[in-house]
Amino acid sequence: AQSVTQPDIHITVSEGASLELRCNYSYGATPYLFWYVQSPGQGLQLLLKYFSGDTLVQGIKGFEAEFKRSQSSFNLRKPSVHWSDAAEYFCAVGATISSGSARQLTFGSGTQLTVLP
């Protein structure tokens, strides 16, 4: 079964600083990988996804992520963080549910990002 580990429960950065959120996955085949962001009391919004091709993926809001198969990682980065980026970030790996007819995402436990002024 697939799994996702987000080693950092909480990260604090200053506005304008660079950001990297870590994600490690476990999956037996080529994974489908996703990053989502969740503002307080809201649903999850898709930031970016990887399923094949270029290992550096660009997303919305200036985020990017790099797939590294050798490290089983899919870290999220942003060169300069804005105060509005404060939220919780979830990494997810996609796979077929055992029935073969629906897709399941397995989520990490999330990383809470605090942005200091």
Added chain:
Amino acid sequence: SQTIHQWPATLVQPVGSPLSLECTVEGTSNPNLYWYRQAAGRGLQLLFYSVGIGQISSEVPQNLSASRPQDRQFILSSKKLLLSDSGFYLCAWSVVWGARGTPLHFGNGTRLTVT
């Protein structure tokens, strides 16, 4: 474009009372539909998914049930709520299997507090 609506946004219910949360999707046909629960400080747990009308699969045995009476409507129910049912419930949809790399699209969630 596709949109997903989930209601109510917040709900406070006493232990032993029934529950009905509703989710509808617009702008797409025959979506896969999902119910997730997010407990405080934890990740997301898949509760139910559906690949068509009347087709419901449960991932975790529990006090809850789901139904899909129409193509784009997904309902989460309980006959008698438990304290442990408190949490943040998220509905999501995706295109049907076969489209590689398709993500899930989430509603805004329902905050359920069982007192």
